[in-house]
Amino acid sequence: MKLELVATATFGLEAVVRREIEALGYKVIKTEDGRVTYMGDERAIVRSNLWLRSADRVYLRLGEFRAETFEELFQQTKGIAWEDYIPSDGCFPVTGGSVKSVLHSVPACQSIIKKAIVSRLSDFYCRETLPETGSEYRIRFIAHKDTFLMLMDTSGAGLHKRGYRVSDVAAPIKETLAAALVQLSFYRTGRVLVDTCCGSGTIPIEAAMLARNIAPGLNRDFASAKWDMIPAEIWKEEKKLAYGAADFDTELSITGMDIDRKAVNAAKANADEAGVTDDIDFVCIDMTKWEPGAGLPKGVSAEEQGIVISNLPYGVRIGDAEANRKIYRRFALLMKEYPTWSFFLITADKELEKEIEKITGRKADRRRKLYNGRIETQYYQYHGRKPVKVNR
Numbered sequence: 001m002k003l004e005l006v007a008t009a010t011f012g013l014e015a016v017v018r019r020e021i022e023a024l025g026y027k028v029i030k031t032e033d034g035r036v037t038y039m040g041d042e043r044a045i046v047r048s049n050l051w052l053r054s055a056d057r058v059y060l061r062l063g064e065f066r067a068e069t070f071e072e073l074f075q076q077t078k079g080i081a082w083e084d085y086i087p088s089d090g091c092f093p094v095t096g097g098s099v100k101s102v103l104h105s106v107p108a109c110q111s112i113i114k115k116a117i118v119s120r121l122s123d124f125y126c127r128e129t130l131p132e133t134g135s136e137y138r139i140r141f142i143a144h145k146d147t148f149l150m151l152m153d154t155s156g157a158g159l160h161k162r163g164y165r166v167s168d169v170a171a172p173i174k175e176t177l178a179a180a181l182v183q184l185s186f187y188r189t190g191r192v193l194v195d196t197c198c199g200s201g202t203i204p205i206e207a208a209m210l211a212r213n214i215a216p217g218l219n220r221d222f223a224s225a226k227w228d229m230i231p232a233e234i235w236k237e238e239k240k241l242a243y244g245a246a247d248f249d250t251e252l253s254i255t256g257m258d259i260d261r262k263a264v265n266a267a268k269a270n271a272d273e274a275g276v277t278d279d280i281d282f283v284c285i286d287m288t289k290w291e292p293g294a295g296l297p298k299g300v301s302a303e304e305q306g307i308v309i310s311n312l313p314y315g316v317r318i319g320d321a322e323a324n325r326k327i328y329r330r331f332a333l334l335m336k337e338y339p340t341w342s343f344f345l346i347t348a349d350k351e352l353e354k355e356i357e358k359i360t361g362r363k364a365d366r367r368r369k370l371y372n373g374r375i376e377t378q379y380y381q382y383h384g385r386k387p388v389k390v391n392r
Contacts (some may be wrong), residue, residue, distance in 0.1 A: 007036045007055040012370040016054045016180045039320040042230045045154050046238045051216040053179035059151035060217040068102045071111050077116035089134035096141035135226035150370045156223030163220040164274035166267035169200045173311045178202040185344045189250045192306040196287035198256030201267025209278035215242040252279045255297040290328040306341040312350040328352050333357035348377045
C-alpha cells in the first residue's frame with residue numbers, strides 16, 4: 001500500500017531528519033517547519049520508527065482539507081476512509097492544536113472529529129457502538145489558517161524514548177536532539193569525540209550508537225506494531241535486519257566527562273543499558289582543568305582532529321553565570337592551543353560567543369537555532385583546521 005508519512009522534528013532539525021529519511025531510501029516530497037513528508041509503505045513505517053535518530057515521531061498522513069464551520073469539519077473528516085486503518089474494536093483518541101483558524105477551540109474540534117470518525121466507522125461496521133477495546137490508533141489534527149491536517153501516530157511514545165535512560169540528572173538533553181548534534185558535527189568512526197559536560201551521557205551514547213550502526217528503536221515498542229494493517233512478519237524481518245546491521249568490530253574513541261560524580265555514574269548505567277558501555281570512557285573531571293593529549297581521551301594526541309560536543313549549563317535551569325564564564329574561557333584557550341580540534345557547543349547563553357571571541361578573536365563558523373525542550377538555544381560550531389602533513 002502506498003502511504004504518505006510525516007516525520008516531525010524539533011525546529012531547526014528538519015534538514016537532518018530529511019537526510020535520515022533519504023538514507024533509508026524514501027522520497028521526500030515536502031519539508032516544512034517541524035515536518036518532513038515522504039512516500040513509503042507499511043514497511044516504511046517499521047523502518048522509520050526503528051532507524052530515525054533525530055525525528056520526534058512518525059505519522060501516517062490521512063488527509064488535508066479546509067474547514068471554517070463545524071459542519072464542514074464533520075463532513076470533511078467523515079469523508080476520510082478511516083475503515084482502511086482502524087478495525088471495529090480500535091481505540092482512537094483525538095488530540096491536536098489550532099492556530100490562526102476560525103475553529104480555534106481545540107476541545108470543540110476534538111469532539112467534532114471524534115464524532116465524525118465514530119459515524120463513519122459505525123456505518124461501515126454496522127454497529128451502533130464501538131467498543132474501542134483494541135489497539136490504539138491515536139489521531140492528531142493540526143489546524144492552521146483554517147486548513148486541517150489529519151494524522152495518525154505510528155510511534156506511540158516519542159522516538160526519543162530509546163529505552164536506555166535508566167538513570168537521570170538535572171536538565172537532560174533529549175536523545176533525538178543529541179543524535180542530531182552528533183550528525184551535525186561531522187563525527188564518523190575513526191575520529192575522537194569528547195563531551196566535556198556529559199551529564200547522563202546522552203551525547204556520547206548517541207555517538208556510539210551511530211558509530212556502531214545500532215538502530216535507535218531496536219529495544220522498544222511502537223503503537224503501530226499492534227496494528228492489523230502491518231503484518232507481524234514485517235516487524236520480525238526488519239528487527240532481524242537491524243540486529244544484523246550493527247557493527248561491533250570498529251574501534252571507537254569516545255569520552256564523556258563531568259564534574260559531578262553522580263552524573264558520571266548515571267552515564268555509565270545508561271551506556272550499559274544501551275549496550276555501548278565498552279565504547280565510552282566516562283571520567284569525573286572538571287573540564288576547566290582538561291587538556292587534549294593529557295590522558296583524556298586515552299592515547300590521543302592534541303594534533304589529531306578531535307571533536308568536542310557539549311550541552312553546556314545554560315544558567316536557565318542549572319549552573320551560574322561566573323561558572324559558565326570559566327567554562328567558556330577554557331574552551332577559548334583550548335581552541336587556540338589545539339587548532340585542529342573542532343568544538344560544537346549548544347547553550348541558551350548568548351555570552352558564550354562573546355567570551356570566546358575576546359580570547360580567540362573569532363566568531364563561530366556556523367550557528368544554528370535549536371530548541372532543547374522549550375528553551376531556545378544556539379548550536380555554535382567552531383571548525384578546526386586540517387593538520388599539516390609532514391613529508392618524510
